[in-house]
Amino acid sequence: MDDRPIALRVNANRLRGRFDALAAIGATGNGGVHRPALGAEHLRARRWFLDEARAVGLRTSVDGAGNHSATLPCGPANAPTLLLGSHLDSVRNGGRFDGALGVLAALETLQVVKEADLALKTNLEAIDFTDEEGTHLGFLGSLAFTGAITATDLHHPGGDPHAFQEALANAGLTEKSILGAQRDPSTIAGYLELHIEQGNRLNTSSHDIAVVTSVVGLRRQKITYIGRADHAGTISMNDRRDAGQGAAALIISSRRLVMAEFPDSVVNTGVTRFLPGAMNVVPERAQLTLEFRAPRLRDLKQLGAALKDLAHAEARERELAVEIEEVDGIQPVQMDARVQAAVAAAAERLGLRQKQMTSGAGHDAQVMAKICPAGMIFVPSVDGFSHSAREFTKWEDCMNGANVLLQAAVVGI
Ligand SMILES: [Zn+2]
Structure with missing residues (x-):
């Protein structure tokens, strides 16, 4: 194949600039962020994401479940879309890497492909799923996207039902819009998510990156x-x-x-x-x-x-x-074998030391796996801290993860 895609790398300074700008939204002053789903700070982060995407010429959209997307039509006519994403919400007083890294690396991937004017096998979409953390109803965005949510689910959120109704109204979402947010699976080529491990296994191993094999x-x-x-x-x-x-x-x-x-x-x-x-x-x-x-x-x-x-x-x-x-x-969910192979090959080309790992935490990828080939890339969390302001991943590791995401996306799954 054309060697040009293989040589592509993310722009580290640009990604760093965006990372810091995003971490300032809902910053807690001690290195963490407070962006519970559909709260004011979360909605501000989502608007910022769409503004960034528009500024570099990407198309943007928001679906009936509030999932925020930037898209790049880089595939042939009627090609399916490869989704790259994660979430911009946080737990209360959470860390600045959880979710944010995956969304920003997805946006960066689209921008790099756009600037290189590459033609790929698929279109690309960077997606920020709604309420991954379960402030109101965990995986709301991906469950709605895959058609796996019901009115009964919406009437029984994990948190306070009144707060949920108020949050939906603030975000301009309704029960009807959420139940109508399902996407046609035949238009989806796959889902790939970069995320911090949130545990200490990769950090204490001699590896740079992990190919996620399953979610426990x-x-x-x-x-x-x-x-x-x-x-x-x-x-x-x-x-x-x-x-x-x-x-x-x-x-x-x-x-x-x-x-x-x-x-x-x-x-x-x-x-x-x-x-x-x-x-x-x-x-x-x-x-x-x-x-x-x-x-x-x-x-x-x-x-x-x-x-x-x-x-x-x-x-x-x-x-x-x-x-x-x-x-x-x-139930445990297995990540797709082809997606795992694409991630492993990308890490190999980048000369990274990789291992296979199961995810001990839940992620949107386990929901997406029901409708399309899904997979995840983990980068090390220093000392395993997560869901706290102490959450930290070395910038070099963040870049490794973003480059693996880019490489897997340009070669395809
Ligand atoms: Zn997360």
Whole structure:
């Protein structure tokens, strides 16, 4: 093929200038940003994005779900569109890299291709999805884009329903417009997202970049140990049947189990409750939740079964009864093999040290994967900090990620 696209690189100074300008919108003064979805600062960031795109001659549009896009018709007539994107919203007092890097690298990619006047296999679109972080309804933009959202979903947002209605009105969105925002999948060639890892694995490895292979799935088990309430002063240590001991033992042993036998998975207990909940009464009931995540459905099932066995074993050892309730779950999503290969080839051409990695956090790519080939590129997060002002990625790593996105886009998937 023509060698010209292979030699293209993003303009680091221009990208840096935009990064700093965007980070000033909703800046918290300590290096972070506060841009909850559809709030004033978020809407300002979105207007700024469209202004930047227009200023360099890109077409811009906003769909019925508020997704903001810049497009470049660089493919043949009726060619499908390769989407490059992420999100401009943040969690409350979040970091300036999460989402922002991916949107800006997408915009930069379109500008570089436009300036080089390249003809590609696909058209390009830089997209900023609405409410990725779930301030109101997580993945609202990508769910609407893929036709996976219903009126019922909109009536049951994760946050306050009144605040959601007010935010929609402020942004000029309605239930009808959101439900009508679905795009025809036959017009979409794929979706590729550059993002910071938000964990410490890439940072502590000897690699520059990661090809994301999947987004983890999640399950929860609500566990209740049942013993006997007794006077905490009069019953001897030998005679008590303390439900709290079962919960405590399981918290420790579930961690050991995952570390020893499920190295790609994680488990967490973030909620416990002892009943009757008095300092001088031996706990009769102890409730805890095990929340566990794994990259493949098979691992998720095996880990779930192993945790159940463990919960029963801890109960037997302490002569407790145990009840286990499976709560809800999210299926793991595999990233498309061709997109992974395109990202890997781009990183290879750029001479970067790359590894494969599963994403421990949710992203719009997992939603997009239902309608088109989807993939992600991760760059290292220093010390793994994210969703805080301490979030940081070295500029060199940001540039590596942006160049991989550009290279994957110009060669195509
Ligand atoms: Zn993000």
